[in-house]
C-alpha cells in the first residue's frame with residue numbers, strides 16, 4: 001500500500017514502525033503498572049501481538065480567510081484507539097480550557113484513547129483534542145492509531161472493579177465500539 005515515491009519512504013516507514021512497536025509496548029507496560037496491574041495486562045487486553053497500527057496522514061490546507069483562529073482542522077474529539085502516537089502541534093482540553101501542545105523537536109505525544117479509558121474503568125482519561133488551521137501554511141500530521149483487532153472484546157478490567165467501583169462502561173467488541181463512534185450512535 002506504500003507508494004514507491006518518495007524514494008526511501010518505505011524504508012523510513014518500516015524503520016519508524018519498528019521503533020513504534022517497542023515504544024507502544026513500553027507505554028502499555030507503564031500504564032498497566034500505573035493501575036497496579038501485571039505489566040502485560042493492557043497489552044494483552046488490546047490484542048497482544050495482534051494490536052493494529054494504523055498510520056493516517058492528515059493534510060490541512062492553508063486557510064487564507066479572515067479569522068483563521070476561528071476555523072478548526074479537526075473538531076474536538078477523543079480517539080477511539082487504545083493509544084495514539086503523534087508529533088505535537090495540536091490543542092488539548094484540560095480543566096475547562098484549550099491548551100496548545102507546542103511542537104518540541106524530537107518529542108512525540110501519546111494520547112490515551114477510548115479503549116484504555118474503558119479498560120481502566122475511567123482511571124485514565126481519553127484526551128479531548130482538536131487541531132487548528134494556519135492562514136499561510138499548510139500543515140501535515142502523521143498520527144499512528146494503535147487499536148485492537150475488531151473481534152477483541154474490550155470492557156473495564158475485572159481486577160479494577162468492586163462493589164464500590166462498578167463498571168462505568170459497556171463491554172463490547174472493538175468493531176462494535178468503532179461502528180457506534182463513527183456513526184455517532186450512543187455506545
Ligand SMILES: O=C(O)CCC(=O)C(=O)O
Pocket residue numbers: 056058074079086089090129130131140141143
Ligand atoms: O493533526 C493532528 O495533529 C491530529 C489529528 C487527529 O486528532 C486525528 O486524526 O485523530
Ligand SMILES: [Fe+2]
Pocket residue numbers: 077078079129
Ligand atoms: Fe485525534
